[in-house]
Amino acid sequence: MRIPTLRVTRAATLAGALLLGALLPGPALANASSDVEARNKQAVTEAFDRWAAGSTTFFRDILMPDVVWTIKGSGPSAGVYHGLDSFVSEAVQPFVSRLSAPVRPVSKQIWADGDHLIIQWDGAGVARDGQPYRNSYAWIFHMRDGKAFEVTAYLDLPAYDAVLQRIPAPTQ
Template identity: 25%
Template sequence: MNDLEANKNVVTRLFTAFGNADIAQIVDLLHDEATWWVSGSLSISGTYTKAEMEKLLVGMHDLVDGAIKLTPQGFTAEGNRVAAEAESMANTKSGRVYNNLYHFLFEIKDGKVFRVKEYMDPMHVQAVFFEA
């Protein structure tokens, strides 16, 4: 497997772990010095360390019934970067459906996810998770 395929494989494994609600596996796929940036101006927007991301994932998992499934729509890889379009699907414990579209930019280092930029529809996040 070449480096580009290996990098896409890391991202695929991350998406699979999301779909299985396997927070331990997600965290294990993150580099010790990883950062994860979430777009928008929501309370969850901003940059997270690996430890902070784990706390966010636990909090998000508590809001959904099962898991947030991330289905990749396509990958583009160059060097140590993988761009991925994806669609999420989850049922929340409040009865709402979370179905968002994403663009992720992953930077891979030492076989782990080192940097993430996550772009999605923040208004959908707000409406599904934070509005009464």
């Protein structure tokens, strides 16, 4: 029986360490993931802050043109919208047109996990009939290059749909 030399033992140990390092996520991957999370959180936080300050470009600022936006639930507004223009024209604009004071975020919390963000926020506005509108939202953003390409939205749909049903759409 042959006894391994020190050189053979070191080579085997190094090879094992390299293989194990390739199979297990290391600090470099963890750092890259936390960098992505930080950049995504910053992009969304800044977009929310601009919106709260009065900007009307939130969706164009943070969504990719080919976004897939899903509103979960069973109300008339639940559904899937393919593309930013479709989402804005079919979901955002009909609602916004029934408001006299736009919905603005009044609080938010953001959690990041890799390229996903969860944003829990509360919004307040005023409908054209003078009634206040308040809602709580949870949005899950799947991000790429600082913009969301897929969104799943949860909200109190009866409150949202009540505005759409109670107030007629403005005539052109």
